[in-house]
Amino acid sequence: MATKAFASSGDLEEKEQTLEVLADGVYALTAEGDPNVGAIEGEDFLVCFDALATPVAAGDWLARLREHTGKPVRYLVLSHYHAVRTLGASAFEAEVIVAHDNTRGLIAERGEQDWASEYGRMPRLFKQPASIPGLTWPDMTFSDSAGIDLGGDRGTLELRYLGRGHTEGDIVAWLPRQGILFAGDLVESQAALYTGDAFHREWASSTLDNVAALGAETLVGGRGAVTRGRDAVDAAIEQTRHFLDVMLREVGAVHARGGALSAAFDAAHAALVDRYGAWPIFEHCLPFDVSRLWDELSGIERPVIWTAQRDREVWDQLQG
Incomplete structure (x- = not known):
């Protein structure tokens, strides 16, 4: 049997990016299962949601966005700490980079290791990696919620922490007036879940309950297509x-x-595999997902730090 390429190291084909206007001044960029990003116009500024993996990759997104608006970026919101979401900042x-309190702590604790890990797993996403100046540090953090007044009659963009899930610092960006939710990797639309830094039981229960309670009519997940309509959300x-x-x-049955x-x-x-196996990054994610859940069931409360070496060891053990 052929050996599986490590993680997504063999996925070198460029994905088609699609910029969608979700409402007046609200934008999403999706890319066939690559990380999604978004932007919201204020009266005279922009709020951008997530940063992509390198400044060059982010610059390509901003060039697309500039076809619609020339407003300066006042706020960059980081949904969580992973390198493919932060290093293009x-x-x-x-003017202000915003994240959860826990995200700042995770960057300090494991940001360098995560950078090396994700670059090894997903090299195609790191377009011109030499353009990365270093780790991205938030200027402003919060514990439960924060609001950004968009000015004029545009309302408020609500940033909320809904509980531990994909990481212990995930936040969402919620536009209640338009019913639009940027959920980060707390929700995926037809893309497999990465749970290597997750809190599975909390995510599957109270955190997703809190996401659902918002009642979004349009949802931009971490990967996959934009989801429209309450039933689809x-x-x-x-x-x-x-x-x-x-x-x-x-995993719980085997562990027990x-x-x-x-x-x-x-x-x-x-x-x-029958339901999710053809979805983006399924084979890539599952060894790391199961390893983290096994640790969690064994009483290891916080995720063990992923390093490039540990990635390879787990891959060889489970997918080799």
Whole structure:
């Protein structure tokens, strides 16, 4: 049997990017399962949501955005700490970079290791990596919620922490007037979940309950197509929950009977592959997902730091 290429290292084909205008002054850029980003116009400024992996990649997004608006970027909101969401920040020349309190701590604790890890796993996303000036540090953080007054009659952009999920510092950007939610990687639309830094039980229960309670009519997940309509938004949230619930059931059963990590991976893979196997990054993510969940079930509260070496060890053990 052919050896699987490590993580997404073999995925070198460029993805088609699509810029969508979701409402007056509200934009999303999607790219066939690559990380999504967005922007919201204020009266005389922009709020951008997530930064992509390098300043060059971010510059390409900003060039597309400049076809619609020339307003300067006042705020750059980071949904969480992962390198593919943060390291392109310098391209925005934002006045204020905003993140959750926990995201600042995670950058300090494991930002360098995450950079090396993600570059090794997803090299195509790191367009001209030499353009990265260093780690991205937020200027402003909050614990529960923060609001950005968009000015005029544009309302308020609400930034909310809804609980631990994909990481312990995920935040969403919510436009209640338009019913539009930028959910980051707390919800995926037809893309597999990465849970290597997750809190599976909390994510699958109270955190997704809090996402659903917002009642969004349009949802931009971390990857995949924009989801439109309340029924479709609810379905995307429940698909995310289902992925987590299946992992919890299958990995939990093997763990409870004293089985091996490799057996837990095989059980989770078999239970998920028919529904999710053709979706972006499924094979890439699952070894790291199962490894983190195994640790969580073993009483390891916070995720072990992923390093380039640990990535390879887990991959070789479970996908080799």
